[in-house]
Amino acid sequence: MSEVDMAVIKPEMMKSYIWLQTADGSIQQVEQEVAMFCPMICHEVIQKGMGSSKNYAISLPQRVNPAMLSLILDYCRFHQVPGRSNKERKSFDEKFIRMDTKRLCELTSAADSLQLKPLVDLTSRALARIIEGKTPEEIREIFHLPDDLTEEEKLEPLKNTTDDPRIRLLNRLYAKKRKELKEREKLKNVEVEEERVDDRSVDDLLSFINGDNGDSKGIKTSKSKKKNRRRKDQQKSTSANEANKNHSEESNGLNSLCHSSEVGQKIRPSIGATSNLQDVEDDIFANKNEFDDGDIDDEIDPALKEKLDREVEDFARRLNSDWPERMQEILSLGQERKAVHFPLNGNGSIRSRDDFKVRILPQLSSEPGQF
Amino acid sequence: MIAEAKVGSEDLNLCFEKLMMVAAGNSGEGVKMEGMVITEWKDIPMELLLRIVSLVDDRTAIVASGVCSGWRDAICLGLTQLCLSWCRKNMNNLVLSLAPKFTKLQTLILRQENPQLEDNAVETIANFCHDLQDLDLSKSFKLSDRSLYALAHGCPNLTKLNISGCLSFSDEAVEYLTNFCRKLKILNLCGCVKAATDRALQAIGRNCNMLQSLNLGWCENVGDLGVMSLAYGCPDLRCLDLCGCVLITDDSVIALANECLHLRSLGLYYCRNITDRAMYSLAHSRVKNKPSMWQSMKGRYDEEGLRSLNISQCTALTPSAVQALCDTFPALHTCSGRHSLVMSGCWNLTSVHCVCAVQAHCT
Numbered sequence: 217m218s219e220v221d222m223a224v225i226k227p228e229m230m231k232s233y234i235w236l237q238t239a240d241g242s243i244q245q246v247e248q249e250v251a252m253f254c255p256m257i258c259h260e261v262i263q264k265g266m267g268s269s270k271n272y273a274i275s276l277p278q279r280v281n282p283a284m285l286s287l288i289l290d291y292c293r294f295h296q297v298p299g300r301s302n303k304e305r306k307s308f309d310e311k312f313i314r315m316d317t318k319r320l321c322e323l324t325s326a327a328d329s330l331q332l333k334p335l336v337d338l339t340s341r342a343l344a345r346i347i348e349g350k351t352p353e354e355i356r357e358i359f360h361l362p363d364d365l366t367e368e369e370k371l372e373p374l375k376n377t378t379d380d381p382r383i384r385l386l387n388r389l390y391a392k393k394r395k396e397l398k399e400r401e402k403l404k405n406v407e408v409e410e411e412r413v414d415d416r417s418v419d420d421l422l423s424f425i426n427g428d429n430g431d432s433k434g435i436k437t438s439k440s441k442k443k444n445r446r447r448k449d450q451q452k453s454t455s456a457n458e459a460n461k462n463h464s465e466e467s468n469g470l471n472s473l474c475h476s477s478e479v480g481q482k483i484r485p486s487i488g489a490t491s492n493l494q495d496v497e498d499d500i501f502a503n504k505n506e507f508d509d510g511d512i513d514d515e516i517d518p519a520l521k522e523k524l525d526r527e528v529e530d531f532a533r534r535l536n537s538d539w540p541e542r543m544q545e546i547l548s549l550g551q552e553r554k555a556v557h558f559p560l561n562g563n564g565s566i567r568s569r570d571d572f573k574v575r576i577l578p579q580l581s582s583e584p585g586q587f
Numbered sequence: 588m589i590a591e592a593k594v595g596s597e598d599l600n601l602c603f604e605k606l607m608m609v610a611a612g613n614s615g616e617g618v619k620m621e622g623m624v625i626t627e628w629k630d631i632p633m634e635l636l637l638r639i640v641s642l643v644d645d646r647t648a649i650v651a652s653g654v655c656s657g658w659r660d661a662i663c664l665g666l667t668q669l670c671l672s673w674c675r676k677n678m679n680n681l682v683l684s685l686a687p688k689f690t691k692l693q694t695l696i697l698r699q700e701n702p703q704l705e706d707n708a709v710e711t712i713a714n715f716c717h718d719l720q721d722l723d724l725s726k727s728f729k730l731s732d733r734s735l736y737a738l739a740h741g742c743p744n745l746t747k748l749n750i751s752g753c754l755s756f757s758d759e760a761v762e763y764l765t766n767f768c769r770k771l772k773i774l775n776l777c778g779c780v781k782a783a784t785d786r787a788l789q790a791i792g793r794n795c796n797m798l799q800s801l802n803l804g805w806c807e808n809v810g811d812l813g814v815m816s817l818a819y820g821c822p823d824l825r826c827l828d829l830c831g832c833v834l835i836t837d838d839s840v841i842a843l844a845n846e847c848l849h850l851r852s853l854g855l856y857y858c859r860n861i862t863d864r865a866m867y868s869l870a871h872s873r874v875k876n877k878p879s880m881w882q883s884m885k886g887r888y889d890e891e892g893l894r895s896l897n898i899s900q901c902t903a904l905t906p907s908a909v910q911a912l913c914d915t916f917p918a919l920h921t922c923s924g925r926h927s928l929v930m931s932g933c934w935n936l937t938s939v940h941c942v943c944a945v946q947a948h949c950t
Binding site: 321324347352 | 655
């Protein structure tokens with residue numbers, strides 16, 4: 217049949233189509249007015265005369281796979297109609313970009329390669345909204361990005377100025393504990409005397425403390441607690457690994473003075489306006505803290521929990537003070553704890569089982585020099 | 588989504604394993620999480636990522652630069668503008684850690700609500716951000732001359748510098764800076780009493796010949812010598828704010844009128860020594876320099892001339908002089924919509940009106 221005959225019999229076939237070929241080799245034809253909405257296709261048709269038949273299909277850029285092409289054509293099909301109101305277009309756009317992040321990224325990339333600027337703007341804005349306010353971990357999770365920055369390369373965190381010095385303290389403890397584990401492994405291999413007094417006497421000190429506090433469970437408990445704590449440390453560390461690293465990084469980076477004043481510095485400016493980035497830091501810590509409490513519940517019964525918390529604080533003091541001062545303090549520790557009442561910190565959201573921690577920590581904050 | 592949740596738990600497991608490796612002393616710094624990542628996501632091209640980052644706020648941009656190495660590289664190479672004025676407590680530390688990363692910065696806004704910035708941060712900026720063109724250090728009370736010396740050496744491409752409110756800077760340091768930062772076009776020294784002296788202005792006149800805008804508000808030590816040197820040295824001057832520069836006399840304005848033919852905005856608030864002479868010189872200069880019919884309009888003649896003039900509290904002026912000025916410069920307005928001739932406190936000048944005000948009155 218000649219083309220003219222075909223035209224008479226099937227008038228709808230007069231509609232002109234553009235042939236497009238995606239990177240995977242598949243070829244499809246698209247209504248001309250829809251396809252020409254894309255500048256890149258328009259250019260190919262007008263400047264190079266491509267797309268008029270299957271043999272001369274326009275090769276689309278690699279970033280445009282069939283699924284993306286279909287999405288883009290949907291977009292073009294809607295927007296190329298001149299009679300639509302702005303409201304209609306906006307409403308279409310809002311519904312259009314509701315897809316998972318991965319597809320959104322692919323769509324942005326594909327639209328960019330076709331030079332379809334309105335769609336690139338739309339998808340870019342959507343992606344920008346997704347990123348806003350998220351922490352690096354969350355962003356990594358959403359976009360499936362590798363966690364391949366070293367500790368130094370990651371953003372040095374701001375000083376945590378929330379009213380929760382206990383979180384900061386815990387982070388630092390975990391970081392130091394990890395370092396200790398590392399060093400202990402090295403010790404086993406090399407058997408070099410550790411210079412740090414702390415490492416040698418961890419077990420001794422704990423049992424000493426337990427004995428001093430009149431802990432009825434005795435040494436056995438201390439060992440199991442130690443194990444628990446170590447496991448707890450590790451598991452806690454995993455959930456907010458970067459935060460820990462950041463904080464060890466922070467303590468390394470900012471610690472030009474001795475530990476004691478560092479503690480004081482960080483805890484003292486706890487009240488006041490916080491910047492958004494600090495809120496971000498808070499989010500990380502809040503998640504971590506929840507994880508903490510859940511872990512504690514699983515591991516130990518409430519009676520032991522307080523003792524464990526106490527030991528965490530002691531661990532902190534041990535790290536942050538000199539040996540002779542510490543010895544003195546430990547000896548007097550039992551009496552101090554019973555006698556003193558401290559006001560709560562400014563933070564309103566303190567859970568009841570954490571009261572004990574909060575009561576202890578204000579002491580740290582109010583007398584930083586002691587450490 | 589379920590798929591994402593799976594990724595999450597895998598994350599945790601691998602983090603745990605990684606930790607064990609660290610504990611076992613297998614790795615030094617930063618363990619590579621190989622084999623963990625779902626790598627189907629075809630990387631967004633760098634330009635697209637930068638476009639997206641340009642749509643988010645500065646805090647998110649900073650966070651994004653710490654997500655992964657690909658993003659870090661893209662953002663560190665592409666980020667040219669950053670504002671940290673939202674920092675309330677830790678701007679100094681943030682600058683210290685960010686400046687070495689964002690070496691392509693061209694615009695950096697560090698205006699503070701409460702003083703946080705210290706010399707070491709500015710020195711870090713000067714060491715790393717050599718492309719810097721626009722720097723806002725306003726209200727940095729803690730900075731000393733060290734910062735200016737550092738900027739002189741590190742940021743020679745500065746075209747816009749705002750050090751208003753930096754009270755500790757001296758004129759010697761400003762002079763030193765101008766020797767190196769010759770491309771300065773916009774300079775704000777508002778309130779820098781120690782820094783804005785005749786000596787500094789002479790240096791600016793010598794070195795910063797492209798200067799277009801200068802704010803010397805409340806710099807009481809500015810005198811005629813300085814302003815005249817400025818006028819002779821900076822022919823392209825368009826905006827000059829001498830509010831509160833009480834030592835200024837007519838000679839300064841006459842020099843400006845004769846030399847700075849592109850002057851659009853002049854602030855003489857509280858310059859009590861200004862008399863009609865200054866007004867007439869401004870008007871006369873315009874008339875004198877108007878090109879004839881045969882000459883090209885381009886060149887030294889500015890079509891509209893003076894657009895904004897503040898002569899509040901200049902009580903020595905008389906209506907006839909100011910009216911002459913208003914008539915000469917069509918862009919000076921006293922009408923309510925476009926009020927640009929400000930005469931607060933000059934009770935004897937109430938009769939001065941711009942052309943449109945009169946017309947409105949008549950019709």
